[in-house]
Amino acid sequence: MAEASRSPFERRVHLSPDSPLVGSLRQADEGFDPRSDDFDLPDRRAEPDAEPDPRSLSRLIPPQEPGRQIDDWGRSETAFRLADPILNFYYRYWFRVELQGIENVPSSGGALLVSNHSGALPPDGPMIMHGIRTEHPVPRPVYMLGEHWFKGYPGVGMLTNKIGLVAAHPANAQRLLRDEGRLALVFPEGQKGSRKLYWQRYKLRRFGRGGFVKTAMRAGVPIIPIAVVGAEEAMPIFAHVPLLQRMTGLIYFPVNHAFPHFGLAAGLMYLPAKFKIRFLEPVDLSRYGPEDAEDVALVQSLAEDIRGAIQRELDALVASRESLWFG
Numbered sequence: 001m002a003e004a005s006r007s008p009f010e011r012r013v014h015l016s017p018d019s020p021l022v023g024s025l026r027q028a029d030e031g032f033d034p035r036s037d038d039f040d041l042p043d044r045r046a047e048p049d050a051e052p053d054p055r056s057l058s059r060l061i062p063p064q065e066p067g068r069q070i071d072d073w074g075r076s077e078t079a080f081r082l083a084d085p086i087l088n089f090y091y092r093y094w095f096r097v098e099l100q101g102i103e104n105v106p107s108s109g110g111a112l113l114v115s116n117h118s119g120a121l122p123p124d125g126p127m128i129m130h131g132i133r134t135e136h137p138v139p140r141p142v143y144m145l146g147e148h149w150f151k152g153y154p155g156v157g158m159l160t161n162k163i164g165l166v167a168a169h170p171a172n173a174q175r176l177l178r179d180e181g182r183l184a185l186v187f188p189e190g191q192k193g194s195r196k197l198y199w200q201r202y203k204l205r206r207f208g209r210g211g212f213v214k215t216a217m218r219a220g221v222p223i224i225p226i227a228v229v230g231a232e233e234a235m236p237i238f239a240h241v242p243l244l245q246r247m248t249g250l251i252y253f254p255v256n257h258a259f260p261h262f263g264l265a266a267g268l269m270y271l272p273a274k275f276k277i278r279f280l281e282p283v284d285l286s287r288y289g290p291e292d293a294e295d296v297a298l299v300q301s302l303a304e305d306i307r308g309a310i311q312r313e314l315d316a317l318v319a320s321r322e323s324l325w326f327g
Helices: 008-012 025-029 054-060 077-094 124-135 148-152 156-162 170-179 211-219 242-248 263-268 290-294 296-320
Strands: 098-100 111-115 142-146 165-167 183-186 223-229 276-279
Touching: 077 124, 111 124, 111 211, 111 296, 124 142, 124 183, 124 223, 124 276, 142 170, 165 170, 170 183, 170 211, 211 223, 211 290, 211 296, 223 296, 276 296, 290 296
Parallel strands: 098 276, 111 183, 111 223, 142 165, 142 183
Antiparallel strands: 223 276
């Protein structure tokens, strides 16, 4: 009778240990922890300390889509179609490019193309890329590994991305060559090659520290040496003006037949020199592993061998031509 006279609040004040509001002894026996949180992140300290193999991450890279207009590198097939009439005009009618050894470029898998470099605004890269794109039995896109300074000029970075220029970083090179099996073009002479004066033409500069050999070793791809004749005469450099170089912020301020008096229009005012592009026998690096890239003497030796092969081919091509303009 006294129990019935209590108010509802008074009846609920005293909760038994078995009440689900405080957790019953049966729940404790089953391993229930009242301080647990279902939204806690997992304890990473419980994970093994071993680092995952970076090669296992390649499965995260999306597969190639041939019909895609813009790929992950920013290369645009639409931009190439728009530029095709200009590139084709220079390739077939202005420079009258003679391509030799195109069969040495593999139809599948990664390969590093290594070429000499020249010209105030070098035309060799676009002509090599256009030749592979139009004359190879299995046309393939070619990506050009270039220096970061391209990104510093307004509009230039966006344009160069669309034609396949990729910043020359080891991670980019490995993804292009090893993970995606692409063709990548590199000019080991760098700026030293493109700023050569006319009287220095076809004399190769030093190929850096052999970084391109390390790249190919780590990626497990062959190197395809390329010799290009004609670019030195198409956009020659007669002198440099260091003062104007510092004032304009350009990497060099050349003087030639069209610049500086024609300004930016000089970029299209190439002289009609006859081009010869020769792809040499591939340099097979399959017997070397990624660890061999740390052998400085080996890397330098291979780099010098490749440089010597390109130099000998350039000398032979220059000696065999009868005219700068007709080959």
